Amino acid sequence: MKWIKKLFGKKEDSSEERGLKEINFKDLPSWLDAVSQKISSRVEKDVSGLVKELEVSLLALKESNSRLAEAKVEGDFDIRAVKRAKSNRENVTKQVATLTDKIRVQDSRDFKSLESFYGASTQSLNTCLEHMNQSFRYTRGVFPEESKEVSESLASLGKVFNELGEVIRVNKKEMDAIEAAHSNMNKVQGLSASIAAEEMELESRNRRVQALKAETSKASQALEDFRKGPVWQSLQNLQAELNASREKLRKAETGLSSLVLPFSGHLSRIKKLHESGRYTLKPEVKKQLDICLEAPVHVNPSFFPELQIIFEDNALDMQTQKKEKALLQVKSAISNFPERKKEYLEALKGFEAKKSELESSNTGKLVELEHKEAELLSRVCSLEEDIEDSEKKLTSLREELEHQKKKLLSNLSLIDSDLRVNFPSPVSEGQHEFS
Structure with missing residues (x-):
């Protein structure tokens, strides 16, 4: 059946003049x-x-x-x-x-x-x-x-x-x-429309970012002017005084706690003995012992004489040398705690006063200016990222447009090699001609 597969005769391609050479x-x-x-x-x-x-x-x-x-x-x-x-x-x-x-x-x-x-x-x-x-x-x-x-x-x-x-x-x-x-024409038209729309959007974003930058510059200048003014200087002075009073309070608290720290281990042991039933503490003494372990600055000074009695109690199973050392430490606390507590309370009072004074100051304007500047800077940054994305997208669209135009011209050359195509602006200026 090979005769079925053969071609019978051959017809040559005809070459026709299309007439239209530019379009x-x-x-x-x-x-x-x-x-x-x-x-x-x-x-x-x-x-x-x-x-x-x-x-x-x-x-x-x-x-x-x-x-x-x-x-x-x-x-x-x-x-x-x-x-x-x-x-x-x-x-x-x-x-x-x-x-x-x-x-x-x-x-x-x-x-x-x-x-x-x-x-x-x-x-x-x-x-x-x-x-x-x-x-x-x-x-x-x-x-x-x-x-x-x-x-x-x-x-x-x-x-x-x-x-x-x-x-x-x-x-x-x-x-x-x-x-x-x-098909190429449809893609060229679609890409041209996308480019035109993206160019308009990019232009709009550039206008908006310039306006935002101008607004941000004004906001930054207003904030700088405020910081150079008397209100800001007063706030800065108050903040410095608050920091100083905070440091004074910290030192007073450390000095107070240092009186208790040397025998805190013995306090923990006494607490365990009480909880296990091997030694009994009066309720008020137990309460003050817990406070002394958790927050020494809040303990009542009357606790230390009670603690001295406990250390002197023979019922408390404790080595003599350790007991004597603990008694010396407790006596030191009895002597020095009231004065250091007084210093702590004065430092705390001073800190609270400065803190209250700063909080009652008119900081609303500062917060408002800082918030406005930060918000504008954020919007500028976001818009600049959008502009960068638009520019990348436009580059990609233009490259694809040129690619589709070349494919279109290539296909048209198979139909009429002498045809020239005038593409519209802004897609491309001038003519494209087959060579």
Whole structure:
């Protein structure tokens, strides 16, 4: 069946003058439609005769297939050969009948319809040949004349399809280029619109960021002026005094705690003895002991004489040397704690007074100015990031636009190599010409 695969004849591409050599981008759709219509008319003219030949070939194939199906065995053949030939004849006629049913000549003569028809029909033809090829060898031996007619009809049909395929091949390059050019144009238009919109947005953002920077500069100047004024200096002085009083309070608290720290370990042990029932503390003494361990500055000075009694109590199981040392430390606390507590309370009072004075000062203006400056700086930063993103996006869009324009020009050159296209501003200035 190799004869089915051969091409019959070759048609050279025709070179036509398009006439139009320069065109504006906006006029390309109508120009492409006109070229497409011209090619379609040419194709329709070229295939009109082939369609008639195709109808004749299909009818001849149906008739030869019917004769093969009805053919009688003539001659002296081995019964097994006849049986095998008849069985395979059924497959041959079935495949041919399926083929003729699938190939429906269409009224539409546009290029896409013809291309689709050609693809589907040749696929059906190849499938038919593939499925009947083996069977045809057996059928041909017993029904030679009828098989020859079917073979010739298939060859005739194959020749028509080869000629139709050549017409499609000759024009396909231009038709594909037209379709691709339409797609490129849509992308160019879409990208141009996106660029225009993004440029407007970028311009708007630049105006807004300049206005914000001017506003930020005024806010920063207002804050600087405020910090140079008497109110700010007064606040700074108060803050310095508060820091000094805080440091004085810290030292007083440290001095007070240092009286308790040396025997705090013994206090913890006494607490455990009380909790385990091995030593009993009076409720008030237990309360003051807990305070002394947690916050020595709040302990009542009367606790230390009570603590001295506890250390002197023989019921408290404690080494003599440690007990004597602890008693000395407690006596030191009894002597010095009241004075240091007084110093602490005075330092605390001074700190609270300065803190209250600072809090009651008019800091609202400062907070307002600082907040306004910070907010404006944040908005400027955010807008500058948006501007950077817009610039990157514009760069990407412009690169893609140039890429699509080149693809468009490349496809147009396949249709008319002398055509020049004028692209509109601001997408591109001037002309683009094929070389």
